[in-house]
Structures are given as structure tokens and as C-alpha cells.
Amino acid sequence: MHDPTDVREDVSVEDHAEEFGAGPDAPGGLTVEGIEIPDEAVGGTPTAADGDTDAPVADPELSKLRTDLDERTSDLQRVSAEYANYRRRVDRDRESTVAAAKAQVAAELLTVLDDVERAKAHGDLTGPFKVVADRLTESLTRVGLTSFAEVGDAFDPSVHEAVASGSSADVDGPTVTTVMRRGYRFGEKVLRPAMVEVTDHDPDAVAADPADGGPGTAGQ
DSSP states (O other), X not given: OOOTTOOOOSOOGGGGTGGGXXXXXXXXXXXXXXXXXXXXXXXXXXXXXXXXXXXXXXXXXXXXXXXXXHHHHHHHHHHHHHHHHHHHHHHHHHHHHHHHHHHHHHHHXXXXXXXXXXXXXXXXXXXXXXXXXXXXXXXXXXXXXEEEOOTTOBOOTTTEEEEEEEEETTOSSSEEEEXXXXXXXXXXXXXXXXXXXXXXXXXXXXXXXXXXXXXTOOOO
């Protein structure tokens, strides 16, 4: 027979939740004889006060993978930039080497061009010899060789070598009046300066008579 004095231990509200018409999932918590018991008291879902349950949990392994990926991407970008610079440097060096070789060959042929110029000045550049000379000049011009120095050019000591000088009232400043030997460039490089006679301005000098072939007479 049940002893009314017998007291059961470890009895919780949850044990008799169904007897009172409520359960852990009942909205608004458990109600016992008109008393509403919050969900927290019966072990319900934690509220925002227990912490932000929506905050993502940091994964150390994922963070490490992302860090490794950033490092590898940075390494790849650096290697790509270094390779591009290397290719540009190699191409530049190759072009410089080819240009230097061409300039050296052209420089060896300058004396031949001088002979062609003298033959032309004396009227000896005719027939088959003229054809060969023209082809040689065209070929050298095509690869980058150009001549300079003409009568009337302003004297430029960086490209002209003055071997004779004079004065005249007919010029406004130092002027090339005779070309004794042409100068040549290969690209921007001066292979040989021009050998010239220079006439400087002198207001007191007597103007030359054109009939006398004064300053301005060209020579080769």
C-alpha cells in the first residue's frame, strides 16, 4: 500500500509535462495551474541571451588552407612577373647583339663606299660597276646605314670633324662649306664622323663672288 509519506526524489517538471498538457515543444513554455514557466526553465531552446547561435564557428584547418592559397597565389604572381622581365631583357639583349653585328659589318664596308663616292664624283661610276655599287648602297641602307654631311649644314662637333676652317660674311654661323669625307650612322650610333671644312661668320670679311666658287663648294 502506498505510503503518503514516501517522497520521490529526482522528480522534475519535465517528468509530468505531458500530464499538464504541455511538453518541451509547446509554445510559450510550460503552464502549471496558470503559472507560465519559460522554456529556459524546462530545458528548451537557448535564447539570444545564451549567445549568438548564428555566428559561424571558425575552422582552423580552413583558415590555414586559405592562408596557404594566398601565399601560393602571391608566389605565382611574383614568378610570372620575374619571368616576363627576364623575357624582355633577353629580347633586348638579342636585338642589341644583332644590331652590333650589323654595325660592325657596315663599318668594314665604309672604305668601299668611299671608293664608290670618288668614282661617282669622277664620272667613273657607269655600267655594271654602277649596278653593283647601287645594290651595295641599297642593301646597307636597308639594314640601317645612313650617310650624313652636306654642304650648308650647320657645323656640329659631335658628328663633324673640322680639318679646315675659314671665315666669310656669307654665313650666319659655323657652316660646313666642303665635305671631304662623308659621315655614317647605323641607327642612332655614329660609326664615323664626317670630315669637313668649316666657315665661320665674319662681318668684316669680303663676301665671296659666286663666280669664284667661294664657300659652299663641295668636295669628296
